[in-house]
Amino acid sequence: MDTLTRRAMVKGGIASLPLTAAAGRIAAAERQGPDEFAALQSRVKFTGDGPQFTPPEAIDVLSRIVNDRGIDADYYSRGGVVTELEERMAAILGKERAVFVPTGTLANHLAVRVLAGADRRVAVQYESHLYNDSGDCAEVLSNLNLVPLAHGGGTFTVEDVQELFDRTASGRVTTGLGVIAIESPIRRRLGELFNYEEMKRISQFAREHGIRTHLDGARLFMAADYTGISPRQYASLFDTVYVSMWKYFNAPSGAILAGPAELLDDLYHPRRMFGSALPQAWPLAAMALHGIDGFEERFAAGVRASEELIVALDAAHGLRVERVANGSNIFELHVTGPDPRAYSARLALEGILLPAPLPGGGFALKVNETLTRRPVAAIAGAFADALGN
Numbered sequence: 284m285d286t287l288t289r290r291a292m293v294k295g296g297i298a299s300l301p302l303t304a305a306a307g308r309i310a311a312a313e314r315q316g317p318d319e320f321a322a323l324q325s326r327v328k329f330t331g332d333g334p335q336f337t338p339p340e341a342i343d344v345l346s347r348i349v350n351d352r353g354i355d356a357d358y359y360s361r362g363g364v365v366t367e368l369e370e371r372m373a374a375i376l377g378k379e380r381a382v383f384v385p386t387g388t389l390a391n392h393l394a395v396r397v398l399a400g401a402d403r404r405v406a407v408q409y410e411s412h413l414y415n416d417s418g419d420c421a422e423v424l425s426n427l428n429l430v431p432l433a434h435g436g437g438t439f440t441v442e443d444v445q446e447l448f449d450r451t452a453s454g455r456v457t458t459g460l461g462v463i464a465i466e467s468p469i470r471r472r473l474g475e476l477f478n479y480e481e482m483k484r485i486s487q488f489a490r491e492h493g494i495r496t497h498l499d500g501a502r503l504f505m506a507a508d509y510t511g512i513s514p515r516q517y518a519s520l521f522d523t524v525y526v527s528m529w530k531y532f533n534a535p536s537g538a539i540l541a542g543p544a545e546l547l548d549d550l551y552h553p554r555r556m557f558g559s560a561l562p563q564a565w566p567l568a569a570m571a572l573h574g575i576d577g578f579e580e581r582f583a584a585g586v587r588a589s590e591e592l593i594v595a596l597d598a599a600h601g602l603r604v605e606r607v608a609n610g611s612n613i614f615e616l617h618v619t620g621p622d623p624r625a626y627s628a629r630l631a632l633e634g635i636l637l638p639a640p641l642p643g644g645g646f647a648l649k650v651n652e653t654l655t656r657r658p659v660a661a662i663a664g665a666f667a668d669a670l671g672n
């Protein structure tokens with residue numbers, strides 16, 4: 284059991300709390316000693332795309348940034364370190380302009396809002412975040428009509444787009460297909476990737492027909508590691524692209540929306556209209572910039588560790604790994620024997636955190652840089668020991 288967990292349990296009777304509540308309580312209660320801090324930093328977390336810093340870890344990172352390079356504060360999300368982040372991301376993504384937005388939900392919404400113009404239909408995936416998890420913001424707040432494609436799958440085809448385009452053009456009342464939005468990797472499909480060749484065909488079709496395109500690339504920098512296609516290559520197929528600043532660059536929140544200057548130069552007006560010009564965004568921007576530095580190497584090392592781990596787990600009696608077809612950083616682990624929650628609780632006592640079990644059984648484990656915090660053999664050993672055989 285890691286020191287932190289043991290002390291917290293003794294102090295707070297924490298064993299009775301659900302796991303996520305317990306994790307939060309441990310972080311809040313134990314912020315003093317170096318032992319506790321070291322325990323926090325030795326945790327291997329299969330729960331997210333990045334280390335998901337606890338408050339003590341986030342404050343530690345921020346104070347290191349202040350000491351090492353200083354932070355130039357922004358004013359209402361303009362200037363200072365926010366501009367620095369925007370310029371850095373625009374350069375990486377090969378776009379003229381990048382704008383900081385406090386959430387990815389708003390980045391997607393603002394993107395389709397500014398892209399659509401007079402043509403109010405927006406093609407999206409049935410399984411996308413924009414269609415399912417944004418409270419119909421595009422319909423309710425921006426008078427757009429989202430048309431879902433690819434029911435039961437992740438990738439829609441250029442033929443699907445052609446059909447929607449023709450149907451739209453033949454309607455009794457004139458309307459237009461203004462935007463095609465694609466999400467990849469796809470959150471609701473355990474990180475499945477949109478087929479790249481199809482993406483290229485759709486991008487070509489869109490250019491030929493004057494339809495604008497948006498990429499929800501929340502996890503674009505992770506996808507690059509699995510496909511060998513750089514974020515810039517992906518971004519070149521789309522007018523605008525959104526990338527998360529918190530999922531794996533480790534800011535507490537934040538998103539970047541990048542694209543043509545003509546569309547994004549004045550984006551700070553709608554950003555403010557939606558109440559999202561944070562008066563002080565510098566902690567978010569500074570932490571994101573810090574996370575971007577060296578991300579490629581850290582994540583690649585995590586992926587290498589995960590590939591070794593997958594082999595070791597799959598070889599263990601009582602464990603079985605299932606890869607996601609066309610997947611990225613998520614794999615399923617199926618456990619025979621112990622109750623999944625008890626299994627997860629045993630690993631948590633060793634500082635190895637699993638997400639809640641999947642409804643159909645098993646766990647969807649996320650690969651991230653925390654997998655390099657311990658030797659692969661030690662992690663695999665803990666998974667085998669927790670079976671209690």
Ligand SMILES: Cc1ncc(COP(=O)(O)O)c(C=O)c1O
Binds near residue numbers: 527
């Ligand atoms: C693919 C995708 N797009 C957009 C979002 C929204 O991002 P945020 O939580 O920053 O609003 C998420 C968050 O889970 C996501 O997974």
